[in-house]
Amino acid sequence: MRSEQRPDDGPEGFPPPGDLPLELNRFVGRAVELADLTRALDGSRLVTVTGAGGVGKSRFAARAAALASVSPGYDGVRRVDLATVREADLVEYALASALELADQTSRPQRDVLLGHLAERQLLLVVDGFEHLVDTCATLVRDLLSAAPGLRILAVGRRPLSVEGEVVFPLSPLALEDAAELFADRAAALLPGFGLDDSNRADVVEVCRRLDCLPLAVELAAGRLRALSPPDLLRRLDDRFRLLTGSTRGALPRHQTLRTAIGWSHELCTAEERLLWARLTVFSGQFDLDAAEYICGGDGLHADDVLDVLSELIAQSVVIRDEAGSAVRYRMLDSVRAYGAEWLEALGDAGRMRRRHRDWYMGLATWCELDWFSPRQAEVAARIEVELPNLRAALEFCLTEPGEVYLGQYLAGTLWFFWTGCGRLSEGRHWLERGVELDEDNPDDEHSRSRLKALWVLGYVAILQGDTVPALAALHECREEAERLGDATAVAYAVHRTGCLALITDDLPRAEELLRTALAGYREIGELNSSVLMGQVELAMAVAFRGDLAGAVELCEDVRLICEDHGERWTLAYALYVLAYAAWTKGDLARARKLLRECLVIGDTFHDLLGTVLSLELLALVTLSEGDAAEAALLQGAAGRIWPSVGLPLFGSLYFNAPHELCASDARAVLGEGQFEMFVQVGSRLEPGEAVARAVGRGAAPRPPVMPSPRPVRTAPETREPAASGETTG
Incomplete structure (x- = not known):
């Protein structure tokens, strides 16, 4: 029996669901096995497809998952490819990435995964686990225990040996x-x-x-x-x-x-064999530019790489993948392993790994600079797709004698990705590994790499609400930077210490430190998204201290600079402050417009902090517009997000005041029962659904509400927010 579906077809004409790989050529045979596997998945929550290398396990499982995903028993399918993950510590991060799970807290990653999957009806494909079988077996067992609606289709050369596992041996083709x-x-x-x-x-x-x-x-x-x-x-x-x-x-x-x-x-020709061996330094997919730089030279001219690569594709040694207009390449594990042996035999593995590291170090450096440009979204997407190779580069640096300082620099250079794209937990993993390693007699340049890792570590820990480690890292960074005369590191350490003072309600110290940092940035000519964020944080501090006009002036300046440079991420936080100012003036339409833009930007970059702050303020604006039910619903949606961000509203009296005001007034209008009902409705919304509702891209139905004769306050004319601690930034 044969499958006649075309390569771009999902089951019964549906597009491939979740992140299952697109089929670029025809799927042949396996009709009986697909039916048998579908029945096995119906009867067991863990099915493991096993078989020899090259038997087609991954493609078979992906096809089976696509077929199963259209059944009413699943509301989603996700696939995690562990073949590119070399360290057991990274398995949970790889799974979180596959689930598009942005958690910015310091909670253990496993706890985050368990909580996320607990109530979901999901089919999870775990592919290429055999080199990490013990770690994966424990994780799979914990996930199945905590998430009754989860089913796992594992794919590897051996079983996981977990209780309840059904093993599905895959034979070669007829x-x-x-x-x-x-x-x-x-x-x-x-x-x-x-x-x-x-x-x-x-x-x-x-x-x-x-x-x-x-x-x-x-x-x-x-x-x-x-x-x-x-x-x-x-x-x-x-x-x-x-x-x-x-x-x-x-x-x-x-x-x-x-x-x-x-x-x-x-x-193969000599050039084809050489390129085959050299391509094995990549972890997962790669593009042509990277292949030409890393693999060219010394027997293979860079200009010839494309022609040789094309021959390897024609021979099925390399696979060509397409995603939109982008073309990327990869090798199957068995083919890659064979080539890696030849690379070792050639005695060239170390040099190639260093060239690989150099390319991705350069990519990260370029992306850090380009983050402050109209290409922010492109940069975020590029780092996301290159993450397996960046992980390989980080691992090489942090395990190779004499290379630690480069690992510290690379982990620090990716600050914009860790903080701006919802990757705080993984960023902290690499940063802590880096700063804990000491090299013998490092020179000043090596020390400066460590300083960058330290202030970024402090920044990440602050955003996770982990203040003690944050303060320790920033204090060490500042002391060492002052000793070395590194004005840049001093400014960043002072800046982030000021940010820590802001969220812990020490406003005089926050304002002092942030003004000092901004002066330091001006003196050295530093201007980027992080610097502008410092100005927004200063605006929050001065607003909390009673100077809302001064806060608006600071944020309007940030807005102009962001628009001039095409910057979007920091812009969202400036717009958030301006939206609050508009609300205080009773300009509700302007406040809503600004907050909608904030939410779109936050959703683009998976920035949960920016998203949840905007939802909280939008709830207050919505209440002022007279819709207490929708305000309660938005508060419920924000309440669902906060556990993935950290301590709600940082535990700050100042940041929390608008939330309390909204909750109090909405409860008074709706009554306790109806208020809690709408909060519960909102709490069932996924972050993406909440954003879509808030920006008007679609709204789920809500329960009816009985009108209340009690008026809703539409502007804060009866109170002084800044003086009473009710202003937010």
Whole structure:
């Protein structure tokens, strides 16, 4: 039985759900196995597809997940690829990334995952876990125990050995399907190729000799541009004869695959073999620019990389992936492992890993600069897709003698991603690893890399609400920076210490430190998103101290600079302050417009802090417009987000005052019962749903509310927010 769906089709014409990989060529065979696996998933919450390398486990599981996802038993499907994860400590971060889970607290990542999945009806595909089996087994067991609606489809060369697991061994293709696969892939290279009486026997015998392993068959088909089926069979037969001593000897399937890969390797040109080996330094996908820089030179000119890469794609050694207009490349694990052995044998692995590290260090540096530009969203997306390679570069630096300072610099340089794109927990993981490592006799340049990691660590810890470690890191950074005369590090340490004072309600100290930091930035000519954020934080401090006009002036200045540079992330926080000012003046339409823009920006960058602050203030604006029910609902939506951000409203009296005002007035209008009902309705909204509702892209129905004769305050004319501590920034 054969599948006839086209490569861009999901099941029954649906697009591929979740983040399952797009199929770029036809899925062949496996109809019976797909039906059996679907039944296994219906009957068990953990099914593990096992099989030898090259048997097609990943693609088979992705197809099965796509088919299962359209059933009413699931409200979503997600896939996490652990093949690129080398350290057990990163498994949970990889899963959080696959779930698009932005948690900015200092809670253990496992607790975050358990809480997120607890009430979801989700099918989770966990692929490529075998090198991390103990860690993955424990995590899978905990997830299934905590989330009754979760089902897991695991994919690996061995079972997880978790209680309740159903093992689904995947066999090679049937001979007929293997021959069809060969013909399909050959036709992509040689239009018009098909099985007929002149070639069928040779093709079938090639597939038989390759044990009908899909990867081995595809590698063989990739050779038809240079070899006829009879020539291909003869060369393959010679290869097997060398290994078995006769044409009758049988090889184990893992040796069959290795033989097929090795045979394909032998048929490559010297340049193709060299590029194959060098490409193995990449973790996951890569683009052409990276391949040309890292792999070019010393026997392979950079200008020739594209042509050689194209040949490896034609031979199924490299896979070409497309996402929109972007083209990226990757290697299957078995092929990559074979090439990595050759790279080690060439004695070139260390040099290539350093070139890999240098490229991604340069990418991070460029992105840090470009974050302060109209390309912020592009930068965020680029770092997201390159995260596996950045992790590999960080791991190399932090484990290689003499390279630690570069790891500290790289972790610090990615501050904009950790803080601006909801990756605080992983950022803190790398930053803490970096600053805990001491190199022997580091020079001043090495020390400056550590200073950057320290102030970024302090910043991340502040945003997580972890004030003691934050203060310790910032104090160490400032002391060492003053000793070295590093004015830049001093300014950042002072700035972030001022931010810490702000959220802990020490307003005089916050204002003093923030003004000192801004003066330091001006003196050294530093201007970027972080510097402007310092000005917004100063605006919050002066507003809390009673000078709302001064706060507006500071934020209007930030707004002009952001618009001039195309900056969006910091702009959202400036607009938030301006929205509060508009509300105090009774200009509710302007306040709502500004907050909608804040929410769109926060959603773009997965910035939960900016999102939840804007929702809180929008609830107050909505109440002032006369809709107490919607205000309560928005407070409920914000309440759901706060546990993923940290201590609600930082535990600050100043930041909390508008929330308390809104809750008090809405409760008075609705009555306790109705108020709590609408809060509960809001608490069921996902962050994305709450943002969509708030900006008018769609609103879920809400329960009816009985009108109340009690008026709602529409402007704060009866109180002095700044003087009474009710102003927020």
